[in-house]
Amino acid sequence: MEELNRITPEQFKAQTKFPVVVVLDSIRSMNNIGSIFRTCDAFNVEKLYLCGITACPPQKEISKTALGATESVDWEYAEDVVALVQKLKKDGYTTFMIEQVDESHMLDQFSFQDHEKIALIAGNEVYGVSDELLPICDAAIEIPQFGTKHSLNVTIATGIVLWEAVRSKLAVGH
């Protein structure tokens, strides 16, 4: 097995991030929140925003799946997700909800490469992203699905779309 080149939380905080933020819009499960912290650590995300009913660290149930990532990933609670997304747009982020809507761009036919600053918004496990965000977000991204449930766990969906965003940054040598 290779050397893993692990870094400390301090080194993580100091290193240049990909210009990508993740917004959690009322995620109910602390296991899911912690898991997304861990993914944001792995993918060198600039910031994780916790909105609405999304619980914030410190919480034992978040730590169980975050495995330390709550100490490295920069995060902030923002109660009003609509106000946050409007602020992110003003700050130059292209805002993408991860959602199955009529206007969705299918992930296999979409490229993040034209977008410098990226905000990905993931919604509640049952209700998805808030309806109020539909006219506000710049676009919706949908992961093609072919099964009986037509739904992926929110941590998996976020991981996949985040990977595509990170891949676009690697491609341009960011």
Next chain:
Amino acid sequence: MEELNRITPEQFKAQTKFPVVVVLDSIRSMNNIGSIFRTCDAFNVEKLYLCGITACPPQKEISKTALGATESVDWEYAEDVVALVQKLKKDGYTTFMIEQVDESHMLDQFSFQDHEKIALIAGNEVYGVSDELLPICDAAIEIPQFGTKHSLNVTIATGIVLWEAVRSKLAVGH
């Protein structure tokens, strides 16, 4: 919100699958096993192999995260993962372990497009893929990571690599 075109488990079983199988090499957590069932349903996977200590349905803890996918996804228990991988190779599958090893292909620099039949092997949460598989698998795929832990949850890593395999099938209009 759009119509989701959900199908029944019977319709799922009848539909043509992507020529992709997933192999779980001694996954410890039933939550993780169930979550991977759900992802395999969404991504229309041919078969899910449960090996070694990986628990099999029916199990309440698997169902909690599988959300019905144990009824749709074709699965089989195979105690000996080495024998299974050898059989899959004989059956024409290119076998890829999802693992961080010296010989890994980085996922952003790799394409599944040259491979018709694909087997993805995911390993134990702590120990990874069995050492015995290293000389047997055709290749190792690594997801680039930049964080303090240098590890993704196995369900997220499997979801991301499986998505890339599925995307290669969508690209050729499979």
